[in-house]
Amino acid sequence: MAATIARACLGLIASAACTLAAADATEDPGSYACRELACSTLIPTRPVDDPSTNDCGYRNGNQWWLDYVAGSLAWDANSSRQPITVALFDDGVRITHPDLRNRIWTNVREAQGRRGVDDDNNGYVDDVHGWDFVDDDPVVSPQGECVKRASHGTMMASLIAAERNNGVGIAAAGADGARVMVLRIAGCGGRSKDRPDPQRIVRALEYATRMGAKLMSFSAHWTATTPELDAAFAQIADMPSPSAAIVIASVPNKGETQAGYPAAYPFSRIVRAVPIGDGDIISPGTSAAPEGLNLGAPSACVLGASAGKSGYRIEQGSSNSTAILTGLLAGIWSSPGYARFSADDFLAKVVRARMLETPRRSQPDLLGRYPGGVPLADACTLAAKEKTARVCLEPGQPRGPSR
Amino acid sequence: MSRVVPVLLFSTALSLMASIQTKTQAQTSSGIPDYFFTTYTINRDCTEAHAGNNHTVPGSQFRITRFTMDGGQSYYLQVLDKPGFSWPSTWKNVRLQYRAGTRMQSIPADFECVPGAEASQPFLAQSGFAVSGEPQYPYERWYGTVQIHGQVHHLLIFPRNATGPNSAAVLLIDTDAGGNLNLDNNGAIVVEN
Numbered sequence: 001m002a003a004t005i006a007r008a009c010l011g012l013i014a015s016a017a018c019t020l021a022a023a024d025a026t027e028d029p030g031s032y033a034c035r036e037l038a039c040s041t042l043i044p045t046r047p048v049d050d051p052s053t054n055d056c057g058y059r060n061g062n063q064w065w066l067d068y069v070a071g072s073l074a075w076d077a078n079s080s081r082q083p084i085t086v087a088l089f090d091d092g093v094r095i096t097h098p099d100l101r102n103r104i105w106t107n108v109r110e111a112q113g114r115r116g117v118d119d120d121n122n123g124y125v126d127d128v129h130g131w132d133f134v135d136d137d138p139v140v141s142p143q144g145e146c147v148k149r150a151s152h153g154t155m156m157a158s159l160i161a162a163e164r165n166n167g168v169g170i171a172a173a174g175a176d177g178a179r180v181m182v183l184r185i186a187g188c189g190g191r192s193k194d195r196p197d198p199q200r201i202v203r204a205l206e207y208a209t210r211m212g213a214k215l216m217s218f219s220a221h222w223t224a225t226t227p228e229l230d231a232a233f234a235q236i237a238d239m240p241s242p243s244a245a246i247v248i249a250s251v252p253n254k255g256e257t258q259a260g261y262p263a264a265y266p267f268s269r270i271v272r273a274v275p276i277g278d279g280d281i282i283s284p285g286t287s288a289a290p291e292g293l294n295l296g297a298p299s300a301c302v303l304g305a306s307a308g309k310s311g312y313r314i315e316q317g318s319s320n321s322t323a324i325l326t327g328l329l330a331g332i333w334s335s336p337g338y339a340r341f342s343a344d345d346f347l348a349k350v351v352r353a354r355m356l357e358t359p360r361r362s363q364p365d366l367l368g369r370y371p372g373g374v375p376l377a378d379a380c381t382l383a384a385k386e387k388t389a390r391v392c393l394e395p396g397q398p399r400g401p402s403r
Numbered sequence: 404m405s406r407v408v409p410v411l412l413f414s415t416a417l418s419l420m421a422s423i424q425t426k427t428q429a430q431t432s433s434g435i436p437d438y439f440f441t442t443y444t445i446n447r448d449c450t451e452a453h454a455g456n457n458h459t460v461p462g463s464q465f466r467i468t469r470f471t472m473d474g475g476q477s478y479y480l481q482v483l484d485k486p487g488f489s490w491p492s493t494w495k496n497v498r499l500q501y502r503a504g505t506r507m508q509s510i511p512a513d514f515e516c517v518p519g520a521e522a523s524q525p526f527l528a529q530s531g532f533a534v535s536g537e538p539q540y541p542y543e544r545w546y547g548t549v550q551i552h553g554q555v556h557h558l559l560i561f562p563r564n565a566t567g568p569n570s571a572a573v574l575l576i577d578t579d580a581g582g583n584l585n586l587d588n589n590g591a592i593v594v595e596n
Binding site for chain 1: 504505509511512513514534535536537538539540541542557559576
């Protein structure tokens with residue numbers, strides 16, 4: 001039976017505000033009894049008591065979506081884990097954020113190289129954590145007009161890879177398995193150069209491919225494309241290639257009839273994140289998308305990192321669904337037993353064979369664009385390894401396996 | 404690129420005013436529910452500060468009125484000025500059309516509003532959040548277009564039918580898609596009730 005999204009956004013907000021202010025405090029889980037829940041019956045929205053993490057946002061039940069996708073199953077302290085490089089195409093990331101500073105991809109040759117020199121000869125000088133394709137420089141954190149603003153990209157990076165067990169903030173499904181390559185393709189100022197353009201995206205795609213990104217996350221969409229942009233996506237997401245990657249594309253929920261690109265591409269390695277709202281219903285206003293690798297993931301009332309003063313904020317939208325799904329895929333793909341898979345193998349053996357076949361499905365959307373609903377993304381493919389997510393129950397509820 | 408963001412405003416009707424409206428509003432022959440004509444009071448403003456002032460402010464009020472002309476009915480957004488606040492002229496007498504759909508019983512979580520300065524997402528003001536054609540949502544609603552700061556916006560008003568004070572979500576979306584890249588958050592958010 002599908003778990004149902006049930007949440008009280010206001011309560012979540014109030015709780016988040018106080019618990020995040022007390023981020024350094026050690027939480028006492030003693031008031032909750034814990035039990036193991038089998039993956040297929042995982043019911044979210046309960047505060048989680050996972051002793052392997054002390055992130056206050058998670059420990060206080062403010063990350064309901066992480067349970068919803070069984071994201072903690074993707075955690076593994078196994079040293080053999082091989083983190084996946086995730087290219088994040090967005091408006092930049094505050095890479096010094098405490099939940100992100102250890103989860104940002106690092107180009108070792110540039111990090112250990114000489115300043116001002118293109119040590120790895122890739123055409124980009126000092127590209128230690130990615131590249132700013134707006135200003136054409138290596139500074140990928142918010143800058144200029146973007147300073148002190150919330151930063152969409154910072155939020156997305158945290159939903160992909162926020163560090164767990166660091167005593168602050170939140171945790172992400174990809175905490176152990178994702179390293180975020182920051183590709184700044186959109187500015188936050190009003191200048192014409194801040195406006196994303198296809199040529200810039202093509203350059204960023206080429207960079208991500210060259211530097212080994214296996215997942216490419218787009219919490220964004222656009223309605224017009226070019227032959228060059230189409231070709232770049234086809235190269236990455238459709239054609240046989242040793243450098244093949246998986247593109248995770250948001251299906252927007254702003255009332256548009258069609259999803260826009262890159263979700264609209266019919267390519268075999270495009271995974272689309274369909275936003276899921278209340279009661280497992282596809283979010284109001286969600287666009288139509290091609291049939292294929294469409295997975296539902298939570299969109300509303302999601303707490304994540306901010307580049308602004310408070311450090312965290314709550315947001316709605318299919319952006320969140322995309323980042324959560326990206327982190328989940330990274331967490332799974334990086335796990336022992338999966339890490340050796342190519343992109344096509346991972347899609348065939350994990351996404352198609354397991355995730356798309358989950359018994360957990362969303363309700364149909366109210367516009368009839370997804371009459372059978374969509375599979376709900378979760379990490380249950382890892383349950384074959386006898387893993388379970390640990391969920392706290394309120395005192396007095398029965399212990400023991402749930403099935 | 405647009406400097407004006409998609410704005411999601413939540414407004415809630417004063418319960419007293421709602422009850423008055425219920426008594427004075429007749430059932431429409433067009434099948435539009437009575438509660439679509441409630442007077443609403445904006446209780447939170449989702450407008451980003453730098454996106455320009457006077458989208459609206461908390462405490463300002465609006466209602467939808469109808470006029471019978473040539474045997475048919477037309478519907479208009481009637482904004483109510485008050486001491487200390489005047490609605491921008493472009494908001495006045497915006498013509499609306501009724502769009503049938505599912506009755507909204509509760510505000511969807513994806514329409515929910517979160518208080519706090521950072522929830523207002525200033526970055527979206529530059530992200531080109533825009534939809535060229537009329538946005539499609541499953542809920543019955545009012546639809547019109549309004550010009551704000553020189554930009555034409557879709558205006559969608561989703562009245563909610565529920566016990567207790569009526570409320571509505573008001574959504575503004577820039578019409579100038581223009582091939583822009585959109586960061587896929589839903590827009591600024593505020594809370595009612």
